[in-house]
Amino acid sequence: MPATAGPEAPLPHETATCEPAILYFGTPVALISTLNPDGTANLAPMSSIFWLGWRCVLGLAASSATTRNLIANRQCVINLPSVDQVAAVDRLALTTGSETVPQSKVVRGYRHEASKFERAGLTPVPAETVAPPRAGECPVQLEAVIEHHRPLSEDDPIVGRFTVVLEARVTRVHAARSIMMPGQENRIDPTRWRPLMMSFQEFFGLTPATVHPSTLGTVPEKLYRSPDVDRARADAGSII
Template sequence: MNATPPSTLPAQPAATHRAIEPSILYFGTPVVLLSTENEDGSFNLAPISSAWALGQTVVLGLGADGQTAYNLGHRPGLVINLPAPGQWPAVERLAGLTGRSPVPPTKAEGCRFEPDKFGAAGLHSEPSHLVRPPRVTECPLQLEACAERVQPDVSGGFVIVEAVVRKVHADPRIVVPGTDHIDPAAWNPLIYNFRHYFGLGPELGHSYRTRTPRRSEPAAARGGRRAGS
C-alpha cells in the first residue's frame, strides 16, 4: 500500500485553545428554586444551579452543609421551581442567605441565617398537591417531586439528589394549547452562566423528535414527523 504523499495531507488547524483553571464550572445551567420542609414544619427555599433532567427524574447537586441537603436527607418531598429570566433579582436576594443555624463555615463570607426565605426574596407560596413543601407562585414551571436517592458526591463536599417528579404545574402561557407540551418558543428559563444570569436567545433549530415544531414549518412536515415520533 502506498502512503499518501505529505504534500496532499490536509493541513492541521493551528492550536487555538489555552489550558485554564477556572474556579467554577457553571457553564450555562438552569436556575431552580428548591422548596423543602424544615424539621419544625416550616419551609426552606434555596437557589441552585446544578440541575438536569433524565426522563421524569431530576438530578440535583447541593452543598453538603446546606439546609436543603439536610432536609432532603430526612424529608424527601420537594418542589423544583423554575424561574423566568425577569425573576433573577429574587434569586439573587436568596443567594447570600441560608436556612441553617448556625451558618456553616463552608458558606461564603457574608452569608447569614434567614428563616423566612420566601419573604426575603419577595416571593409567594401556594400549596402543592402531593408534597408538603409549597410551590413558588411566581415561577412559570413547578415540579412536585420526591427525593428517592440522596448521596455524597465523589469529593465529599456536595450531595447528589435523584428526585422523581410526581406532578408538573405550568403557566398556561407556556403550554401549547390543547396539549401537555411546553411551548419552547414561549418558555424562557433563567440560566446561570459562570455566575452571571442570562435568558435564552432566538431559536436556532430543533431535534427531529420534537412534538412542538416551529410555527413557520409547513404543515405537511409537522404531520409527518408527529406520525413517526
C-alpha cells in the same frame, strides 16, 4: 481513523489548557422548596440540575439546609423561574436557612435567613402531593420526592464530604397556561418562556427564538413519555 488537523491546517480554535475553579457552563436556575424541621418552608436557589424522564438529578452542598431537609423528609418542589423572577432569585443569593452558618459559607459572605419566601418576595402556594409549598410566581413548579441520594465522589474522603447528589422523582407538574402550546394540554412550548439560566455565576436568559431547525425535534415528544408519569397519576389523590 479519526481525522486530525495537520500542522498546516488552520485550527477551529486556538486553545489553551487552563484550570477554571468551576466548570459551570450553563444550567437552569431552580428554586427548591423544602420543609424545615420546625415545619416552616425553606427556599433555596440552585442550578446543578438536569432531567431524565420525570426524574431529576440535583447536586447540592452537604452543608445546606435544603440538603438536610431533603434527606430527612424526602419532599420538595422544584420551582423553575423565568428571567422575570431573576431579582427574586438574586435576593436569596448568599442566604441560608441554617441558623448556624457553616464556615465554608461564612467566608463567602452568607448569612442566615429564616423567611426565604418573604425575602424573595415570592408567594407560597400549597402543593398537591408533597408538603413543601410551591413558589407561585414561577411558571413551572415540579412537585417531587427524593428516591436516592449519595455523596458525590463517594470514594474520595475529601471531595465526598462536601456535595450530595440527589435523585428526585416528579409527582406533579404545574405549568403556567401562558407557556403551554395552544391546543395541547400536555406540551410546554419552549419558545413561550425564557428560563433563567446560570453560567459561571452569572444570570442569562435563552434567546427567544430557536437558532437552528432541530432534527431531534422531529421525534414526537410523546415517544419519550416515562412510566413515572403513569405512576404519578396512579398516586393522584394520595399525599405522598
